[in-house]
Amino acid sequence: MPRYTRNDTELSSEQLRDLNFYIEAHGPTWKSSLCRDWNRGGGEREFTHNLYRLRATHGPRWLNNYSPK
Secondary structure: OOOOOOOOOOOOHHHHHHHHHHHHHHHHHHHHHHHHHHHHOOOOOOOOHHHHHHHHHOHHHHHHHOOOO
16 A cells, blocks of 8 residues: 655545545535544544545645545
């Protein structure tokens, strides 16, 4: 699995897959849901270690600026 730094913006295929699944499950409020789950350390069925790793590798600023393609 590739290592990321806070400056990296690309997602691994696993992170992208899990993020897309999370977006579909949470709809228009997915960003606030993901931020909440990051702060709680997970809790949702759709929340995976790949999504939690995004917090450490990309952070909240990335989340605010990210828009799915």
